[in-house]
Amino acid sequence: MSNDFIPVQWNRQKYIYDAILITAVLIYMLSFIIFGLRAQAADVPILTMRALGTCAIVLLHIILAIGPLARLSDRFKPLLYNRRHFGVLTALIGLAHGGFALLWYHGSGVINPIASAIGGYGDYGVPIEFPFESLGVFALIILLMMAATSHDFWLAYLRPPVWKALHMGVYVAYIALIGHVALGTAQFDKGAGILYALVAGVVLISSLHIAAIFKGQRLDKTAKYGEDWINVGEPMAIPFNKAVTVTPPDGERIAIFRHAKGVSAIVAVCSHQNGPLGEGCIRDGLVTCPWHGFQFDPETGASPPPFTDRVQTHEVKIEDGNIWVRAKADALGTSRTATQVQS
Amino acid sequence: MLKTAEYISYGMGLYLLIGLIFGLYFITRGIRDEPISGKAPLLRAMLLPAAILIWPVLIRSKQ
Numbered sequence: 001m002s003n004d005f006i007p008v009q010w011n012r013q014k015y016i017y018d019a020i021l022i023t024a025v026l027i028y029m030l031s032f033i034i035f036g037l038r039a040q041a042a043d044v045p046i047l048t049m050r051a052l053g054t055c056a057i058v059l060l061h062i063i064l065a066i067g068p069l070a071r072l073s074d075r076f077k078p079l080l081y082n083r084r085h086f087g088v089l090t091a092l093i094g095l096a097h098g099g100f101a102l103l104w105y106h107g108s109g110v111i112n113p114i115a116s117a118i119g120g121y122g123d124y125g126v127p128i129e130f131p132f133e134s135l136g137v138f139a140l141i142i143l144l145m146m147a148a149t150s151h152d153f154w155l156a157y158l159r160p161p162v163w164k165a166l167h168m169g170v171y172v173a174y175i176a177l178i179g180h181v182a183l184g185t186a187q188f189d190k191g192a193g194i195l196y197a198l199v200a201g202v203v204l205i206s207s208l209h210i211a212a213i214f215k216g217q218r219l220d221k222t223a224k225y226g227e228d229w230i231n232v233g234e235p236m237a238i239p240f241n242k243a244v245t246v247t248p249p250d251g252e253r254i255a256i257f258r259h260a261k262g263v264s265a266i267v268a269v270c271s272h273q274n275g276p277l278g279e280g281c282i283r284d285g286l287v288t289c290p291w292h293g294f295q296f297d298p299e300t301g302a303s304p305p306p307f308t309d310r311v312q313t314h315e316v317k318i319e320d321g322n323i324w325v326r327a328k329a330d331a332l333g334t335s336r337t338a339t340q341v342q343s
Numbered sequence: 344m345l346k347t348a349e350y351i352s353y354g355m356g357l358y359l360l361i362g363l364i365f366g367l368y369f370i371t372r373g374i375r376d377e378p379i380s381g382k383a384p385l386l387r388a389m390l391l392p393a394a395i396l397i398w399p400v401l402i403r404s405k406q
Contacts, residue, residue, distance in 0.1 A: 007385045111345065114352035119344050141396075148393035153386070157374075158404065166397075 005153045017082045021089060028055055049104060050185075052097035057177055057201075059090040060143075064174060064205050068212035070290070071279070080291050084150040087170075091140075091147035098140045101133070132184035139176035142169045155273060164274050178202060232256050232323040235263055235341040243268075243287075245278035248327035254314050256325055257282060257298050262338030264298035265314035265325045272309065300335040318342075359395060366394030369401060 008014075032051035036042060042050070063086050069076035106116035114137075122131030146167050155163045178198060186194040230246050238244050238258040245268050247253050255268035255278035266287060268278040275291030282288070286295040286304065296303055296311050303309040312329040316339045323339075330336065370387040394401060 005386060006383065007389055111349065112352055114355065115345065115348040118351060119348040121345075123344070144392070145396045148396050151386075151389060151393075153390060154393055158400070162400070162404070166400075 005151070005156075014082050014085070018085055021086060025055060025059075025089065025093070028058070045100075045104060049097060049100045052093055052100060056090055056094040056097055057181065059086065059093065060170075060174060060177065061201050061205060063087055063090060064170065065208055068208035071212040071276075072208070072215055077290050081293075087143075088147040088150055091143040094140050094143050098136060101136075127183060128187060130183045132180050135176045135180040135183070139173040139180060142173035142176070146170060146173075152272075160271065160274055174205075228327050229317075229324045230254070230327055232325055234321060235318065235323055238263070241282035243278045243280070246325065251327070251329060253278060254325055254329075255287070256316065256323060257287060258341065259298060259338065260285065261299070262340045263316050263318070263323055264336065264338045265316045266296060266298060266301050267312045267314070267329055269311070270294055271311050277311070299338055301332070362395035362398045365398040365402070366391045369394040369398075373401075
């Protein structure tokens with residue numbers, strides 16, 4: 001968390017994360033080129049271009065897998081941290097691949113390279129002649145847009161809903177890249193290995209997302225609704241310093257935490273990057289987002305000073321041994337003393 | 344098809360040129376009220392690519 005924006009908030013974990021990431025990319029690139037040369041698949045420039053392209057698409061698969069994996073198991077949550085550096089690196093590798101391909105295949109003609117790549121010599125109506133580069137250019141523009149706006153400054157400046165909508169473009173970029181490979185290099189692969197790998201990747205990413213959605217629905221407390229109160233169940237059913245989440249008929253999901261002071265409820269959407277606060281825990285008395293560690297007081301919804309982030313609170317009461325939470329969120333800035341639990 | 348592709352590429356070039364002009368204005372004058380540490384030239388330079396790419400969004404957001 002920061003109060004003023006600075007270029008990059010480096011810390012030891014980020015250095016380690018980035019070092020591992022860059023080392024893995026370099027090992028992949030070198031292995032790809034060395035094995036390619038040994039198999040006499042192509043010469044160094046072509047292999048470098050392919051290594052960059054395959055590396056970018058592998059990284060994109062990993063990025064898309066991290067979110068659902070972290071929802072399925074806590075062991076993957078550390079991967080969420082610093083995921084934006086992962087994304088920026090992917091965009092840069094994609095840019096290197098695109099730039100290389102543009103110069104290599106389209107840079108020596110009489111028409112300008114961009115025009116040549118996006119359809120100068122192809123036919124959009126014929127699959128085998130489809131100018132697949134146009135899909136790559138389209139995906140690259142989205143990835144670069146996301147990388148360029150990944151800094152927290154843009155999140156604050158554009159506001160979370162706009163920023164989030166912009167960054168959901170990763171799925172559009174992914175579909176475009178699948179098309180780019182399927183209509184491009186996969187068509188000329190005699191063994192169909194690329195196509196199989198591509199299908200396996202799509203199945204994996206889709207399955208993980210579906211599994212994460214099902215798990216999220218299973219974890220959501222089955223709530224009973226009164227007029228505007230939701231029955232969350234017995235307090236002791238909530239693990240200590242953890243939360244259950246309920247979804248009101250209207251509005252954002254609600255995270256109900258049981259902690260040292262009692263039971264408190266806040267909106268389950270982190271004000272930083274819309275992270276799932278209900279999947280976080282209480283640390284040092286503060287609700288801690290599992291994505292980037294942003295913290296909020298469970299009674300006030302406010303981040304500890306000097307930070308100014310806030311989430312809305314919800315009114316909580318205990319009747320007949322059950323927790324009831326008001327479906328309508330309080331006005332931003334409203335404080336709610338934790339409701340005592342009789343043990 | 345070739346003519347259309349050329350027009351699209353010129354359009355992209357024009358978009359980026361407008362973005363560059365707008366972006367330079369944005370990082371030097373447009374964000375004077377934002378909580379940025381000191382003069383932070385590196386941060387401002389880091390913000391330039393996004394300003395170039397999403398300038399229509401930035402113009403709309405401040406209208």
